[in-house]
Amino acid sequence: DGGITQSPKYLFRKEGQNVTLSCEQNLNHDAMYWYRQDPGQGLRLIYYSQIVNDFQKGDIAEGYSVSREKKESFPLTVTSAQKNPTAFYLCASSPWTSGLYEQYFGPGTRLTVT
């Protein structure tokens, strides 16, 4: 059963704590992406990675960090420096980094920081 998995579905943390969101894909896609979704707003790009051991900042990278040690995995760490971390986080992948291809999304992780 191919696809993108994100875990956990719901995550609760205290303010000041770092938290890591998991994203795994078995689609053999080269590119992976992290988005943040807030009510009434479109998806905003946090980070993306085109190949293993390489990644680039998106529009709202401040307070976040990522790694891409394996092709199938792209974890996102929400650090204590992120001022408003409560949001719905979506991971996506696409088969190629150039050209025009759809992005496949995972089910999302809802993070609540209190």
Next chain:
Amino acid sequence: GESVGLHLPTLSVQEGDNSIINCAYSNSASDYFIWYKQESGKGPQFIIDIRSNMDKRQGQRVTVLLNKTVKHLSLQIAATQPGDSAVYFCAENTADTGNQFYFGTGTSLTVIP
């Protein structure tokens, strides 16, 4: 910068009627467009896509129309069903952005039984 927007934030239709969801974009160089469906608490699902060299593309019960002259995109859903109730996003992409998409805010479609 990129701008992708939707004309109506909410849309209610009777079951069996056709639905039309609209989207405007500002970058005339956009090459590729996708419509996604997102149900509450879930990730977006691909519905249909269209490239800039096409005006129309049809899928199962869905049609996407692209008007490059006025930079407008629409999604038509035929014989709308209760399972179609969701938020619909348009997304646009330009080839020179490394497959980065820009997403609209979404239209919430409610199907009335």
